[in-house]
Amino acid sequence: MQLSLLQHAARWLLGIFLLLAGIGHLTWARAEFQAQVPRWLPLEADLVVLLSGFVEIGLGLALLLLKSRRQQVGWAAALFFLLIFPGNISQYINKVDAFGLNSDTTRLIRLFFQPVLMVWALWCTGALTVRKKQLAD
Known part of the structure; x- marks a missing residue:
């Protein structure tokens, strides 16, 4: 399946976002991420x-490098975003x-971005298009 230039970008x-976030988990933002782990x-x-x-670094690299498994990586990234949503x-609760989210409003707004990340991962890898085609057949 051929992706558009916008999907590639x-x-x-x-991929870069996930790679940097993963590195942040291991280094400079470790305490901030610990604050988000559910009690x-x-x-x-x-x-x-x-x-x-480590999972984020792997997903980031896979998004950047794995052409033949692009749709599977999209599903894996979407699943990862779902799993960290709690x-x-x-x-919020x-x-x-953490990360400058220091009010109920900012923490609430952030919740709405998790589904966006899931759709982004599926769209930019072509996973949504392939799934729609499978359902239509």
């Missing part, structure tokens, strides 16, 4: 941050300040 942007999760917050950082909800 969006895929590269998302109910039965794992140490630092471990969750490290593991999710952390965003927890941050527990009023946790």
Whole structure:
């Protein structure tokens, strides 16, 4: 399946974003990410941050480099965004300040961007188009 120039640019942007966020998990933003780990999760917050950082680095690299598995990477990235969504909800519910999200309003607005990231991952990899075609056949 052929992607448009806009899809390629969006895929590269998302890949770079994930790569940088993953590196941030392991380095400069580690404490900020720890603040977003839900308290109910039965794992140490630092471990969750490290593991999710490695996943983000892997997804970022895959978005940038894996041409033959692009749609699968799109689904994997969308699933990742879904799986980390409880952390965003927890941050909102527990009023946790992190990444400049220091009010209920900013934390609430952020919740609406998670579905956008999911659709972005599926669209820029062509996964949505392939799925629509499969459903139509």
